[in-house]
Amino acid sequence: MSPRRKRIFWIVGALMTLALVTFFVVNAFRQNLVFFYSPTQVINGEAPHGRAFRLGGMVVDKSLSRASDGVSIRFVVTDTDQNIPVQFRGLLPDLFKEGKGVVAEGSWENGIFTATEVLAKHDENYMPPEAQDAVNKAHQKAAANKPKP
Structure with a gap:
């Protein structure tokens, strides 16, 4: 795998992780309102x-x-x-x-x-x-x- 593809892979992975964490935080907040x-x-x-x-x-x-x-x-x-x-x-x-x-x-x-x-x-x-x-x-x-x- 080229360095460029590795970088794209890590960026996409980080964005997906951030989206998942945001989903769980918003969901927990909504349930406790x-x-x-x-x-x-x-x-x-x-x-x-x-x-x-x-x-x-x-x-x-x-x-x-x-x-x-x-x-x-x-x-x-x-x-x-x-x-x-x-x-x-x-x-x-x-x-x-x-x-x-x-x-x-x-x-x-x-x-x-x-x-x-x-x-x-x-x-x-x-x-x-x-x-x-x-x-x-x-x-x-x-x-x-x-x-x-």
Whole structure:
């Protein structure tokens, strides 16, 4: 084999290896991405089935209930347009409160969101931007659908 052919062989081999590594990195990244959805988007079927995603909105007042085992919790998340029941087994963050913003990571099955992680706001005025946007859109939609007197 001539030196020119060896060089071409090594260049093609390096490019193929780079393409293969890039494919595996992008594929792993795509599988580990967790997207945010509002309750309205989940109800409308926009959330993925069989994959984890984040559900965000406000915890409905008086919706929090704890099981007798002390670690199983149920609550409802709303964007003021749609409500999603959430079940969680574990310890809630100290800042978790009814009527406040929350983001729960988990999956949607049989009409219930099963959370594996619950994140709460960090100060009095904070709401995740995605959750605030979802609440604003729901308010706009509700105002547009409100019958005129």
